[in-house]
Amino acid sequence: MKQKKEPIKNWKIWVVLVGLFVLSVPWYLPTGSYEPLIFGVPYWAWIIIGISLIISAALSYILRNCWHMTDEDEMWEEGEEQ
Numbered sequence: 001m002k003q004k005k006e007p008i009k010n011w012k013i014w015v016v017l018v019g020l021f022v023l024s025v026p027w028y029l030p031t032g033s034y035e036p037l038i039f040g041v042p043y044w045a046w047i048i049i050g051i052s053l054i055i056s057a058a059l060s061y062i063l064r065n066c067w068h069m070t071d072e073d074e075m076w077e078e079g080e081e082q
Helices: 011-024 043-066 072-078
Strands: none
């Protein structure tokens, strides 16, 4: 039986995701800072939006390239048992 890759066991993925989640909360910015406004939105909101897009891209990459799941029908076609 072919070994499946499980990204949940890869510590590098967890380090990247935890790092991105820590950066997504702007606790590291000075208290009460909202200047400059970019298109009427505070810069810390743009940071959150940007990190959220990066998290989405990272998760999409992980699901597409690192997590190889076979369908049950494919398993039966290959002659493998459950």
